[in-house]
Amino acid sequence: MLEIKELRVGVEGREILKGINLSVHPGEVHAIMGPNGSGKSTLAQVLAGRSGYEILGGEVRYSGHDLLDLEPEVRAREGIFLAFQYPVEIPGVNTTYFLRTALNEVRAHRGEPRLSAADFLKLVRAKLKLVEMDPVFLNRSINEGFSGGEKKRNEILQMAVLEPKLALLDETDSGLDIDALRIVAGGVNQLRSADNAFVVVTHYQRLLEYIVPDFVHVLYDGRIVRSGDKSLALELEANGYDEIKGSGGRTAAVNAGAAHE
């Protein structure tokens, strides 16, 4: 489904990703862990198509496409979804209108008919239950005045409505209390299937207690330095990233103390 080969990415002349290799297949959940500044979020952003990144080398294949050639909206229509670390507030744009417009764009791309307002409402009400969200949120502007937890739940709601094939969760656990974390993770777990895949970017092991990954990768200084199963996350939890940093050869200068953001 997703094949990343030797991907190198820079920002403002500085190389952030220094040769990433990763394969994701349908039905899999991959966790990408690492200390702050290791490039985890950059990877998620680049896959979703945010501008401002310079592709220095390598390639990304996704469902037969050269992913990096596609506009962000085309990636979304092809089934890629990024749950933002910092969901954007857009005053004046009604959440229902936004969700319906997005869904109909995705459906049109798949050759499916547009959903009527009534059918859409039926669908979205069912999805709201998944993330235990109050329907009043639908009548508000996108994320405007939402609490941190509400914003993250809104991300999962959008994911549930759009039903992506490949979901990228960028630090979805950051800023969540344990109840919100449980709700968000519960939503994700209900969406898991044999046909879709998840890439979960996180700093902490905490989220992975709820969303159990098939693979765990440790990203450090722009490279995946270790891969393993879920036990790797537990190991990191116990030992921290110091050992990784040590073995990565570039120690504390980069990231001293950053693990406690």
Next chain:
Amino acid sequence: MNESKQAAWLEMHQEALRTAPPAGPDFLEQLRAQAQARFRERGFPTLRQERWRFTDVSPVAETAWRRAADCAERADLPLPELSVDPTAYRLVFINGRFSQTHSRLPGPEVSFSVQRLSMLSNGVKELAAKRMTETAVRTEQPFALLNSALADEGVIIFIPDRMAVLVPLEIHHYIDAAEAVVHPRVVMILGEQAEALLIESYSGRGGERYFANPMADVVVGNGSRLDHYIVQRESAAAYHLSSTRTTLGREARYHRFALDFGGRLVRHDLEVELEGDGAEASLSGLYMPAGRQHIDHHTTLRHLQPHTFSRQLYKGVLQDKAHSVFNGRIFVAREAQRTDAIQHNRNLLLSDDAQADSQPQLEIFADDVRCTHGGTIGQLDLEGLFYLRSRGIGGDMARQIMVHAFAGQVTGGIGLAPVRELAEALVAERLGREE
């Protein structure tokens, strides 16, 4: 510039008015003379004057405009849909002349007055004379003086005490004559505890070059309320230089929305006098110039009594090489304690070549007041755009959604549904043209 040459057309028009058969009320001649004298002292404004430094009206001064009255009467003209609110009472003027065919006047059973300046009844005539003369003596707005100096037709509306007129009153000016000038005048007087809705609408045949010089004179009496809408859809080559003077009594409320989509060069001078304790003015504007359109709002709020309240929200969406100007002057007199005045001007530039100039001007002589202003000039939020696109919404549509949301803060506040719907349609039309 040779000044006598510059105002040659003005002399000519004054002469024409002097020799024309006396059509208007008896006070008109004196009013014109007073205004002419004051206008002549000042002349046309130039870029050297502080309040005109962004807006060059020399093409207006230098064009030999034809009097609209000299243009052929076109009462039978197949007009585009002019009406803003189909349920409204409507006075339609074509090339400055009243068109019975296109108008819809209230019947004789109503006890408020909607009259033309050229045929005033006693009673209303005295009210109009008093207000118009006062304005001609007091106003510092050059184009208000020009309007008075050359006034020959207008609409005088009087709403008596304790009367609420819930049907909107719509005045439409349509121009299809090249190089013509009109000086539309409306005088709107509300007694005490009265209510009304006024729509001024301006349009013209596409591409025609003409000069519209409207003036609105508004009095909102104690405890009364007026909702005032201006829908400006002039031709893309037109000059539209308007003036408004509004006086508010005790606890009077004045809500105004100005929508600007047309015109080559547009200037609104708005002066609001909050003369009564507790008077309230809420002023909004949305302008969306494209091409080389130039749209300028100059507002002056005079808080003259305690507990007066004003809100201003002017928003602009600029494309291509458009230019907008906003100057908001808030004057708070020493006795106007507890004044509460907030002013915002926000501009969205959709092109690198567009330019917005925004300046507040606070003159505060009372010490217990709340006065704030905020001005922003920016581009579309890239984070927001990416967010929408990352959900499958195409780039063009995402931009349109963002602009609609920006404009929606003004259009969403429009109380009268037909005006609000028209505003939203005009926003969509203007954005559609972008691609």
